[in-house]
Amino acid sequence: MISTNSTGEPALRIENLDKYYGTFHALRGINLSVKRGEKIVVCGPSGSGKSTMIRCINRLEQHNGGRIEVLGTELNDDVGNIDEIRREVGMVFQHFNLFPHMTVLENCMISPMIVRKQPRAQAEATARLYLEKVRIPEQAMKYPSQLSGGQQQRVAIARALCMQPQIMLFDEPTSALDPEMVSEVLDVMVTLASEGMTMICVTHEMGFARRVADRMIFMDGGDIVEEASPDEFFTSSRNERTRQFLSQVLGH
Amino acid sequence: MVSLLRNQKVRNALLQVLYVGSIAAMVLAGIVIARRNLADQGITSGFDFLFKSTGWDVNFSLLPATANDPYWWYFLIGIINTLFLGSVGLILATIVGTIVGLARTSSNDLARLLGRTYVDIFRNIPLILQVFFWYAIITHLPTPRSAHEAWGFLLTSRGLYIPFPNVGSAAFAAATLAVIAAIVLPAWLGRTSRLAQPIGQRRTIQFAAAAAALACAAIILAIGRMPDTPLLDFPALQGLNLRGGLRIPPEFATLAIAIAIYGGSYIAEIVRGGFKAVGTGQVEAALSLGLSPWRVFTLVRLPLALRAMLPILANQYVWLMKATTMGIAVGFTDFFMIVALTINHSGQTLEAIGILMAGFLAINLSLAAVFNRINKAIALKGNQLRG
Numbered sequence: 147m148i149s150t151n152s153t154g155e156p157a158l159r160i161e162n163l164d165k166y167y168g169t170f171h172a173l174r175g176i177n178l179s180v181k182r183g184e185k186i187v188v189c190g191p192s193g194s195g196k197s198t199m200i201r202c203i204n205r206l207e208q209h210n211g212g213r214i215e216v217l218g219t220e221l222n223d224d225v226g227n228i229d230e231i232r233r234e235v236g237m238v239f240q241h242f243n244l245f246p247h248m249t250v251l252e253n254c255m256i257s258p259m260i261v262r263k264q265p266r267a268q269a270e271a272t273a274r275l276y277l278e279k280v281r282i283p284e285q286a287m288k289y290p291s292q293l294s295g296g297q298q299q300r301v302a303i304a305r306a307l308c309m310q311p312q313i314m315l316f317d318e319p320t321s322a323l324d325p326e327m328v329s330e331v332l333d334v335m336v337t338l339a340s341e342g343m344t345m346i347c348v349t350h351e352m353g354f355a356r357r358v359a360d361r362m363i364f365m366d367g368g369d370i371v372e373e374a375s376p377d378e379f380f381t382s383s384r385n386e387r388t389r390q391f392l393s394q395v396l397g398h
Numbered sequence: 399m400v401s402l403l404r405n406q407k408v409r410n411a412l413l414q415v416l417y418v419g420s421i422a423a424m425v426l427a428g429i430v431i432a433r434r435n436l437a438d439q440g441i442t443s444g445f446d447f448l449f450k451s452t453g454w455d456v457n458f459s460l461l462p463a464t465a466n467d468p469y470w471w472y473f474l475i476g477i478i479n480t481l482f483l484g485s486v487g488l489i490l491a492t493i494v495g496t497i498v499g500l501a502r503t504s505s506n507d508l509a510r511l512l513g514r515t516y517v518d519i520f521r522n523i524p525l526i527l528q529v530f531f532w533y534a535i536i537t538h539l540p541t542p543r544s545a546h547e548a549w550g551f552l553l554t555s556r557g558l559y560i561p562f563p564n565v566g567s568a569a570f571a572a573a574t575l576a577v578i579a580a581i582v583l584p585a586w587l588g589r590t591s592r593l594a595q596p597i598g599q600r601r602t603i604q605f606a607a608a609a610a611a612l613a614c615a616a617i618i619l620a621i622g623r624m625p626d627t628p629l630l631d632f633p634a635l636q637g638l639n640l641r642g643g644l645r646i647p648p649e650f651a652t653l654a655i656a657i658a659i660y661g662g663s664y665i666a667e668i669v670r671g672g673f674k675a676v677g678t679g680q681v682e683a684a685l686s687l688g689l690s691p692w693r694v695f696t697l698v699r700l701p702l703a704l705r706a707m708l709p710i711l712a713n714q715y716v717w718l719m720k721a722t723t724m725g726i727a728v729g730f731t732d733f734f735m736i737v738a739l740t741i742n743h744s745g746q747t748l749e750a751i752g753i754l755m756a757g758f759l760a761i762n763l764s765l766a767a768v769f770n771r772i773n774k775a776i777a778l779k780g781n782q783l784r785g
């Protein structure tokens with residue numbers, strides 16, 4: 147069982163992580179350690195391996211070398227470990243990936259009931275609580291396709307939170323949204339951050355990064371090329387590629 | 399007037415009238431000409447022949463049949479035979495198709511290769527050849543005296559003999575209906591929204607319904623059981639012949655196998671397509687929530703794949719129902735063969751073909767209607783399959 151109160155060990159420790167797609171070396175010996183409650187924002191050009199890295203953390207991708215330890219449990223071929231880690235790590239995807247044949251409420255209740263064996267009433271109460279939190283309690287009985295993109299992404303966040311995870315992964319959660327819906331999703335994420343959730347967010351929303359990030363990670367070519375506090379990162383990065391990337395996303 | 403003709407609605411209406419009118423005129427002309435020709439040849443048209451006795455026998459019937467029975471009774475027998483063969487064939491084809499289709503989507507290379515080979519072979523050989531092939535194999539099985547036996551089943555050139563409960567046929571039919579109810583009732587009770595009742599409670603209701611229906615079946619069998627006989631009647635050799643059990647005639651077995659194998663290869667492709675249509679995103683989301691691969695399959699992949707498959711599956715079923723007309727190739731008295739024999743013996747060609755077409759239309763329209771209902775009931779709200 148994963149211990150919830152040990153403060154010493156990090157929430158996540160990645161050592162010399164290697165990942166190949168066939169012969170393509172997608173991750174080149176990555177090292178990263180994340181403390182409990184820490185908020186990490188990952189950015190970098192398209193194809194730099196950001197998705198691959200965070201998908202390795204809950205084993206949607208299998209790594210080929212190095213070591214990943216989540217909440218003190220090593221991620222390896224042991225299916226027990228994989229299950230344990232997936233229970234404690236929530237993930238939000240670029241394209242929401244809600245279950246289209248279930249209502250919003252069912253989307254939120256299904257996993258707690260089956261994986262956590264929660265009684266129905268408790269699962270429903272939790273689901274309604276989190277739907278309230280992402281500010282769409284009135285949509286509970288609708289189906290995902292009846293909602294706007296921003297609403298769907300907020301349901302996806304609520305669905306992940308209903309498992310009461312200790313770590314949340316976000317893979318470009320606002321990239322598929324119309325511009326006017328970006329802030330409603332970011333607001334929810336800011337609230338979540340302020341409540342002490344351990345978060346690893348791949349995003350190019352630099353305003354959000356400045357507000358919540360404890361640490362910025364910049365990836366390029368399958369490697370972490372810079373790791374800095376937001377202040378340092380945005381104002382005085384010494385890395386050429388970082389500065390070039392920033393000037394592109396910040397548009398000046 | 400000219401401006402009226404330029405109105406799109408008026409134009410469409412006029413075209414419709416012209417279209418329907420010309421078809422009606424052709425049909426009417428056809429009927430008049432046919433009646434004149436038949437009258438010239440001295441053949442009376444009309445449906446009086448339906449009440450005359452046939453004077454010939456059928457080799458397979460679920461209802462009592464003698465040569466004294468009238469034509470209308472034989473048509474009924476034919477329709478029931480077609481429905482029976484069709485149902486057995488469709489159920490078997492669905493089982494075969496599901497297994498092969500899943501093999502084709504599996505991550506195992508060997509399973510994929512076997513599935514692919516199966517589909518390539520059986521989809522590309524015409525059904526009639528496959529019917530002859532299975533018929534040749536079945537009719538060349540050993541004679542009853544040297545039959546293969548396994549678990550009370552006997553494979554012989556005279557058919558497949560299976561153990562059968564010692565009950566009257568009415569009781570058996572009633573018990574069969576009860577067993578079907580045991581399968582259909584839970585699905586019917588489960589059709590309401592998952593949230594209408596608590597999941598646990600709904601499960602209990604479904605389970606109770608199935609159990610009650612099965613109990614009914616058991617009671618019917620117990621009551622209908624022939625006195626002083628064992629519950630199951632096993633086929634056994636007596637002298638030169640096999641006695642006891644239920645004999646499945648080679649013709650029926652041939653067609654059921656052929657439809658299962660041939661239809662299975664088409665259904666396998668539909669199953670594969672259905673699973674391919676399920677977005678990887680939903681599967682990954684389910685995995686990331688900690689659901690086991692089995693739960694991901696039953697809760698996400700299967701329900702979404704079914705929704706993608708059903709409309710195409712319905713077409714395939716209608717199509718396979720029509721494949722029962724292969725009965726005439728091996729001499730199984732399905733609806734089509736009864737009609738063909740009727741034409742031979744009575745000369746009432748037009749009437750018999752009319753009845754044949756009406757019968758198949760009724761069967762296939764009902765099948766399509768049932769599937770439409772199911773489709774509507776489970777359709778996704780909106781059109782988001784991939785999310």
Ligand SMILES: Nc1ncnc2c1ncn2[C@@H]1O[C@H](COP(=O)(O)OP(=O)(O)O)[C@@H](O)[C@H]1O
Binds near residue numbers: 170194
């Ligand atoms: N399933 C895959 N098969 C092969 N190559 C892949 C696969 N997924 C990602 N890649 C490659 O790995 C690299 C990193 O991809 P990704 O992690 O998605 O980048 P990012 O999220 O930073 O845009 C890219 O070059 C991409 O083409």
Ligand SMILES: [Mg+2]
Binds near residue numbers: 196197198318
């Ligand atoms: Mg990416």
